[in-house]
Amino acid sequence: MVVHRLGGPGDFDPLLERVGSARVVMLGEASHGTHDYYRLREQLTRRLIAEQGFSFVAVEGDWPDCDRVHRSVTAMPGGMVDPLAALGRYDRWPTWMWANGEVARFCMWLRAWNLEQAEPVRAGFHGLDVYSLWESMQAIFDYLGEEEPATLEAAQEAYRCFEPYGRRIEEYGVASRFVSARCEDEVVRLLARTREQALADGPDRFSAWQNAAVIAGAERYYRAMVAGGPQSWNVRDTHMADTLERLLDYYGPDAKAVVWAHNTHVGDARATDMTDDGMVNIGQLARERYGDEEVVLVGFGSYQGNVIAGPRWGAPWESMVVPPARSGSLEHQLHGLLPERALVLFDDGEQPDWATETLDHRAIGVVYDPSFEKWGNYVPTRLAQRYDAFVWCDRTSALNPLPAAPVPGELETYPAGV
Incomplete structure (x- = not known):
């Protein structure tokens, strides 16, 4: 295992070297409402597209909404000229997951990048989810x-x-x-x-x-x-994995994909207690379908900060305080061990106990109650098996949602809201 201090986009060099010729890179998040995860994920994705030729970004979002963004960022005939306007038309709760300033910044960069490329090799933006x-x-x-x-x-x-x-x-x-x-x-x-x-x-x-x-x-x-039970979760994640496979086939034999989704989808379920409940996720399915060497899974986590979430399903978003991680958790240990921003790369060498033991790893959904931290919001995890790399942000800030009218969402997923 190697730890690198993170300061700017150039500090992702060791991770890009680890990615190498991999076909799929999945970038997670410990919540759907944290600025730092989205910003770092954007910086890394820019480099994957510009320097390593990744073909498209596939996100935990609805196909029709993301297709509207795709048509904008690839400058397709009839597509919106401004990606911000395309993102502003997201209207299914929780709108802030993709209709936010951080994604808008990336999409505006992506359109500008694509306009400098020939049409057949422009990088796309697609939704993987099942709700629409x-x-x-x-x-x-x-x-x-x-x-x-x-x-x-x-x-x-x-x-x-x-x-x-x-x-x-x-x-x-x-x-x-x-x-x-x-x-x-x-x-x-x-x-x-x-x-x-x-x-x-x-x-x-x-x-x-x-x-x-x-x-x-x-x-x-x-x-x-x-x-009831885990089957609806498995239907959803299998659908997302199948959509990713269709996209790779559509883009061609040399296609490479960046996936943006919650840690609970990205991190291999077999390294958590999810597998005890018969659950799978897209990280596990990708490793099984394409092989470990073709897939790089990157998790994210933090000790404390602020987050955008709803106090209940369908409620307007609020900026909430994320309290310090509970004692004994992975985040509690990393708070005292790692720099403020760090990139951890796991390899076949010797690993510290916190990377191999089963520890509680925080997961915040679109519905969040900070007082529930004593009992929930954590997934028992063997970190070095769940991810190939891990991005650490000791203190985080809240996401910046675009203005949107509140609308009802689908029923909660299992586990709730991720």
């Missing part, structure tokens, strides 16, 4: 109405299946427990038809295919959600 059932359905209507009107009926059949439940799609999940004729067959047929057409050239066809995959994934997610 209605938005994806509308996107398919819009695409088929213009490009494939003969197949519009298939999409309308799928829509009519969900229509009785309105936007309260969780009611479909409840009903599916008692009614044998579910929407599953309709969305599978829709997915098959759009997949057949999507293999032709063109980003619009690929986006239609992905929107159909989102609808199929959402149908499975809501059915699993009402049954």
Whole structure:
């Protein structure tokens, strides 16, 4: 194990050397509302794109919203000229996850970078998540109405299946427990038809295919959600892993991906207590699919500071105080061992006890109650097995959300809000 002090973007040199020719780099975060994680992740991603030729960024966000940003940053015909305007149209709670000043700064840089590149090699920005059932359905209507009107009926059949439940799609999940004729067959047929057409050239066809995959994934997610337990989590992370694989295939045999998601998705689940509950995540799935040498997993953590989060599901965001990490936790130990900002690289050599023992590792979701720190908000973790590298920020500050009207979100995920 090697520890490097972090001061500026140039201090990521050892990590870029570790990345080498890896195909996938996943950059985590210990919360969805911390400026420092987003800023450092942005700095590192710029270098991965500019210096090591990474092809796209895939985030823990909805496909339709991120596709609007993708069209802006790659200067596609009809795309918004200003990435800030594209981010400002995120309207599903928690909007601040991607509609924030830190992501806007990166996207403006990415557009400027892309404008200097030939169109075929411009770096993209995509969403991996499963929630956008209605938005994806509308996107398919819009695409088929213009490009494939003969197949519009298939999409309308799928829509009519969900229509009785309105936007309260969780009611479909409840009903599916008692009614044998579910929407599953309709969305599978829709997915098959759009997949057949999507293999032709063109980003619009690929986006239609992905929107159909989102609808199929959402149908499975809501059915699993009402049954309780970890299955809905596994549906969601498997969908994200499958989306990442489709993107790598779409970008070509030399494609390389940067993934932005919470530590609970990025860090290998097999090095936590998640595996005891039968849970998987995209970090684990990527290592299994592509091999350990092709995947670099980077976790983030801090001792104390401030964070943006909601006090309850769907509530407006607040800037909250993150108290000092609880005694005995990983963060409590690192507070006394590491510099204010540090990069830790794990290797096959000798590791300190805090890197190999199972210690509580803090995880803050979009819903946060600092008083709950005594009992929750921590994941038992073997750090050197969960990540290939770890970025430490002793004290952190809150994210900078863009102005947005508060809107309801989907039901909580398991574990809550990450």
